[in-house]
Amino acid sequence: MASHPEYDQYTTATEVARAFSEDVRGKTVVIVGVSPQSLGESMTTALAAHSPSLVLLASRTKAKIEQVVTKVKADHPTLRLEIVEVDLSSFDSIRKGSKIINDLVDRIDILINNAAVVMTTHAFTREGLELQFGTNHIGPFLLTNLLMPKLVRAAQSSATGSTRVINVTSQGHMISPIRFSDHSFHKRPEEIPAEERPMSRPGVSFDPPPGETYAPFVAYGQSKTANILMSLYLNQHLSGAGIQSIATHPGSIWTDLSRNLDEKHLSIIEKTGGFWKDLDQGSATTLVAALDPNLADPKVIYLSDCQVAKPADWASDGRAAEQLWKLSEDIVGQQFDLAAACRL
Structure with missing residues (x-):
């Protein structure tokens, strides 16, 4: 159970960082996915007020x-901030970026994988x-593993x-499991095993139109399921070394993430949200996952x-987590x- 059972959808990252101020102080935090008016900016702003040793922003x-650094520095001029360019759709960029990050830090206490895209067209890396x-x-997945030695070093002390x-996921993970036989959507739903097909319920279909193979929200759901399975796998294999991984659903928030959606898909998104959070509220769950000492339990994988x-x-299927890791x-x-890695 979290330390603050009273926290809910209205709680803000500002409140969370204040409550766990001592758990922020002196920490090295890496936040992946930072731009103006984003969850990454909101998390950075909340943490900056409580004296972390270093906040490294990668995007x-x-x-x-x-732009985010300029804004944060205006209020916290002595805070050490570093920036690194990393394009998560490019292995080359990830490998180069991870090398720079590893050179800049001697440890990583908190890694927040926050970057994501939402697409309506069948695009490829x-x-x-x-x-x-x-x-x-x-x-x-690749970036986290390349930074693993610095996470292990932090855990040792x-x-x-x-x-x-922390892997920022979405409630959208409930749309689809991992399509192990067709993760890039080259097949029709009826051509893949039943256990890999998206959810179905009366009046709701996530199947692509006849003659097409790509279903944008199914692809998004698959990627968000993967975020949770990655946390599950990390906990299964790293909890003994003192490293905890948690996937977080931030809630319904309008961010720059929706920039690639057309009117049709935007209207679908509008209907899915009950309470729409602002950025400070949307960042709160991720900071609870990152900071709350009560959550140091490998059985906790999702907030x-x-x-x-x-x-x-x-x-939450351990076999699927193993299969996804190998894939x-x-x-x-x-x-x-x-x-x-834990023996290093």
Whole structure:
């Protein structure tokens, strides 16, 4: 159970950072996915007020990160901020960016994988992956593993479970499991195994139109399921080393994430949200996951509205987590031995 059972959808990141101020002080935090008017900016602003040792901001566009830095520095001129360009849709960019990050920090206490895309067209990464799966899961998977030695170093001198990897997911994970047989959407739904098909309910269909194979929200849902399964796998293999991973659903928030949606898909999104959060409220759950010492439990893998929640069954399946990890290693062409990493 979280330390503050009274926290809910209205709680703000500002409140959370204040409540856990001592858990922020002196920490090295890496936030991936930072631009003006984003959750990444909101998290940075909330943390900056409580004396972290270093906040490193990584994102695809340097100019946008610099705008956030200028704004934060105006209120916290002595805070150490570093910026690194990382495009999560490019393995080359991730490998270069991770090297720069590793050179800048001696440890990473908190890694927040916040970057994501939402697409309506069947687009692909430079390596030929469906863009949402490639950017929202494979990119953070590779980056996290390349930064693992610095996470392990932090864990070796910290309280068990206080070193955290936070994967920002979405309630949209309930739309779809992982399509292991067709993760880049080249097949029709009826051509894949029944257990890999999206959710269905009366009056709601997530199938693509006749003759097409791409279903944008199913692809998004798959990538968000992957975020939770990654946290599940990390907890299974790293909890003994003192590292905790939690996936968080931030809630319904209008951010720049919706920039690629057309009117049809925007109208669908509008109907899914009950309470629409502002950015400060939308960042709160992720900071609870990153900071609350009561959550140092490998069984905790998913938070919503600042409290422990239960994800869809397909997102809490240990076998699926193992299968996804192996698939991800095959895709990036590199194996990651977490047990060996913890012995470094």
